[in-house]
């Protein structure tokens with residue numbers, strides 16, 4: 001059962017309460033603990049303590065344990081970087097420490113001279129699952145998020161040439177700017193969304209999720225054969241064409257048309 005630890009008062013605190021003979025306080029802790037245990041075990045994230053009854057997923061950027069990203073999921077983007085379209089999804093992992101939210105700048109990592117923007121639809125997972133059948137995959141989605149898969153393209157080119165992993169190119173701090181959580185019912189058809197991205201007011205990326213090579217149910221099913229998906233994990237579904245460099249001082253504005261938009265300033269680390 002994931003996440004239980006964060007909801008349990010420490011045994012030291014409980015002992016201190018008992019020692020002081022504060023039975024009423026102890027009962028409150030016990031109720032709190034049991035209620036938390038119940039919600040954690042059912043994998044929901046309702047924040048009882050603060051009275052916040054937001055739906056599971058709203059704090060994916062604090063609670064999520066992995067970001068599984070899909071490369072080359074749009075034909076035109078694969079072509080613009082001279083890559084073949086993969087026969088199976090090309091996967092890589094970004095760490096949750098790469099998340100930033102609006103208001104925090106994107107930092108160009110040390111030694112990087114070509115930082116690229118890639119706008120993407122992210123899928124937030126709502127419940128734990130592995131070997132998920134394609135026809136049940138959408139039941140595992142709690143919502144969506146607008147994401148940037150910031151990429152140190154020069155690091156990636158070197159890694160590709162040497163057959164090395166893309167970890168440094170894709171997983172550095174600030175490489176995953178995300179929007180607020182978008183509950184599932186706010187997006188009726190995730191395969192018919194317009195993604196856009198401007199740099200300093202100039203249009204750079206315009207694409208539709210209709211052009212994804214591998215659909216969401218296929219991706220969720222495929223990924224879950226190899227990685228157990230857990231509540232608050234995010235799948236980044238790939239970027240459409242138009243990726244390109246940004247430099248310190250640039251402002252990236254991006255959105256999912258009619259749903260959400262945000263902007264991030266770029267700075268040198």
Ligand SMILES: O=C([O-])CC(=O)C(=O)O
Pocket residue numbers: 069070071072073074077078081118149151156237238239
């Ligand atoms: O860096 C790349 O081009 C691979 C990738 O993330 C994508 O295609 O979305």
